[in-house]
Structure formats: C-alpha cells, structure tokens
Amino acid sequence: xxxxxxxxxxxxxxxxxxxxxxxxxxxxxxxxxxxxxxxxxxxxxxxxxxxxxxxxxxxxxxxxxxxxxxxxxxxxxxxxxxxxxxxxxxxxxxxxxxxxxxxxxxxxxxxxxxxxxxxxxxxxxxxxxxxxxxxxxxxxxxxxxxxxxxxxxxxxxxxxxxxxxxxxxxxxxxxxxxxxxxxxxxxxxxxxxxxxxxxxxxxxxxxxxxxxxxxxxxxxxxxxxxxxxxxxxxxxxxxxxxxxxxxxxxxxxxxxxxxxxxxxxxxxxxxxxxxxxxxxxxxxxxxxxxxxxxxxxxxxxxxxxxxxxxxxxxxxxxxxxxx
Numbered sequence: 001x002x003x004x005x006x007x008x009x010x011x012x013x014x015x016x017x018x019x020x021x022x023x024x025x026x027x028x029x030x031x032x033x034x035x036x037x038x039x040x041x042x043x044x045x046x047x048x049x050x051x052x053x054x055x056x057x058x059x060x061x062x063x064x065x066x067x068x069x070x071x072x073x074x075x076x077x078x079x080x081x082x083x084x085x086x087x088x089x090x091x092x093x094x095x096x097x098x099x100x101x102x103x104x105x106x107x108x109x110x111x112x113x114x115x116x117x118x119x120x121x122x123x124x125x126x127x128x129x130x131x132x133x134x135x136x137x138x139x140x141x142x143x144x145x146x147x148x149x150x151x152x153x154x155x156x157x158x159x160x161x162x163x164x165x166x167x168x169x170x171x172x173x174x175x176x177x178x179x180x181x182x183x184x185x186x187x188x189x190x191x192x193x194x195x196x197x198x199x200x201x202x203x204x205x206x207x208x209x210x211x212x213x214x215x216x217x218x219x220x221x222x223x224x225x226x227x228x229x230x231x232x233x234x235x236x237x238x239x240x241x242x243x244x245x246x247x248x249x250x251x252x253x254x255x256x257x258x259x260x261x262x263x264x265x266x267x268x269x270x271x272x273x274x275x276x277x278x279x280x281x282x283x284x285x286x287x288x289x290x291x292x293x294x295x296x297x298x299x300x301x302x303x304x305x306x307x308x309x310x311x312x313x314x315x316x317x318x319x320x321x322x323x
Contacts, residue, residue, distance in 0.1 A: 025089025084136030125193030192235030232295025
C-alpha cells in the first residue's frame with residue numbers, strides 16, 4: 001500500500017482549501033471581532049454630530065461600549081460571524097483556486113500573471129459575498145447596532161442572538177432583507193480580495209526570489225504574517241466609502257416602495273448633506289486595524305493548516321500497490 005496526499009495530477013485538492021480556509025476564518029473571527037464592532041458603531045454614529053458634538057474616536061468608542069454594555073458588548077454578533085466566516089473563508093480560498101485554474105497560467109515559469117491573480121481575487125470576493133457575506137453581515141450589523149447591556153438580564157434586546165435575528169428579520173421584513181446591499185457588498189469583497197490576493201502572492205513571490213534557500217518550501221510564519229497584514233490593508237484604503245454606505249443600508253429597515261438604487265442614492269445623499277465627505281471614511285482606522293491583522297491571522301493560519309490537512313488526509317488515502 002502506498003500513500004497519496006494529493007490528487008493524481010499533483011494539484012492540491014479543493015477540499016484542502018475548504019478545510020484550511022475554514023480553520024483560518026474561525027481563528028480570524030475570534031481574534032479580531034471587537035475591532036469590527038467598534039468599526040460598525042463608528043460608521044453608524046451620527047446622533048452626536050447632529051447634536052453638535054465631535055464623533056467619538058476609535059479608543060473612545062470602544063471604551064463607551066465597554067462602559068455601557070460591558071466587555072461582552074464588543075463581541076455582539078460574533079455568533080453570526082462564526083457561523084458565516086468559516087464557510088466564507090472556505091469558499092474564498094477554494095473559489096480563488098478554481099478561478100485560477102480556469103484562467104490558466106501564462107508566465108514562463110508557470111505562475112499566474114498578477115492581472116489574472118487580481119481577476120481570480122475579484123471572482124472569489126464576489127462569490128463569497130453572494131453565498132455567505134451579505135446575509136451574515138445584515139444579521140451581524142443588526143446585532144452590533146443594538147445598544148444594551150449584556151450584563152443586565154432585564155435589558156432585553158430586539159434580537160437575542162444570530163439565529164433569532166435572522167428569524168425576526170425574515171419574519172418581519174422578508175428574506176430579501178438578508179440580501180440588502182448585496183451589490184455593494186459584492187463590490188467591496190471583490191475589490192478587497194482582488195487587492196488582497198494580488199498583494200499577498202506578489203509579496204510571497206518576492207520573498208522566494210530574495211530567499212532562494214527556501215526553494216518553494218514553507219516560509220517562516222513571521223513573514224506570512226507581515227505579508228498578510230500589508231495585503232489586508234490594501235482593500236480598506238480603496239473602498240471605505242462603499243463599506244460605510246453598505247453598513248448604513250444594511251442597518252436601515254425596509255421602506256415600502258423603495259428600490260435598491262433609490263436606497264443607495266438616498267443614503268449616500270444624506271451622508272453628504274448632513275455629515276460631509278468625512279462620513280464616508282468613518283471607521284476607516286478600526287477597519288484597517290480589523291482587516292489587516294485579520295488577514296495576517298488568516299494567511300498565517302492557512303499556510304500552517306494546509307500542509308497539516310494534506311498530511312492527515314495522506315494518512316487515510318491509499319492506492320493499491322502492485323503486490
């Protein structure tokens with residue numbers, strides 16, 4: 001009996017990307033969710049500005065949440081994220097690899113050109129947005145926007161948890177509400193992953209070029225952490241307005257007769273008139289602080305888990321010997 005750890009064609013099986021991506025996603029959510037809660041609260045904050053007060057910064061927003069709602073308030077919506085991020089990351093890495101295969105390789109060394117990596121990233125971002133991210137974020141944002149103390153049993157919120165929020169939204173507003181902002185979410189995820197994967201793959205290629213002694217072997221974790229951090233910061237810097245408008249749309253309740261376009265124009269117009277251009281970049285600091293470390297965790301964990309998955313699968317996959 002001889003072991004097999006990969007498909008017959010030598011390519012890493014899609015299932016490996018699914019498993020490694022899912023584990024990486026869970027690690028990222030547990031490590032970085034408080035930063036996302038702060039980002040969402042900053043993006044939704046307009047009452048202070050309406051009263052002539054300066055909006056709270058990143059640190060002040062976090063302190064305000066902890067003071068009023070306890071430290072557990074920073075983890076509101078975590079259930080929705082965990083239930084969504086594992087399939088999201090699995091779909092992201094698996095679909096990225098699939099799009100790369102469909103696009104084909106065209107460099108002399110057999111690697112994929114940066115433009116095709118970017119296109120594959122766009123496809124992966126769009127796929128994850130439609131399949132998982134949009135409904136997950138609608139539920140998450142509804143939970144995160146609730147300002148109630150999680151230490152007071154008498155302070156009962158409208159949405160008790162992710163499952164209850166999903167049920168209530170569908171019952172009261174229809175299932176289409178879970179896909180509110182899907183176009184903007186797809187645009188955000190597509191640009192995020194296009195920039196993310198392109199930057200990461202280029203940084204890895206440069207690392208192998210300047211460190212030939214690795215000869216294609218696994219790079220040190222500290223390097224993948226740095227590459228993930230840099231690539232993770234690329235997306236938020238380019239699509240912050242999209243993310244803020246999307247958050248406002250997903251937080252709002254359904255208005256009879258309103259179309260997706262009228263909702264988009266209405267939210268963007270109100271932000272411009274009432275809060276100015278700076279409102280489109282609300283939460284940019286915590287978003288970078290959330291996404292960049294998140295991608296550092298994702299890529300570092302993914303690169304570590306993938307060979308482990310291959311090794312474990314190799315112990316159970318056998319082909320008959322000639323004997």
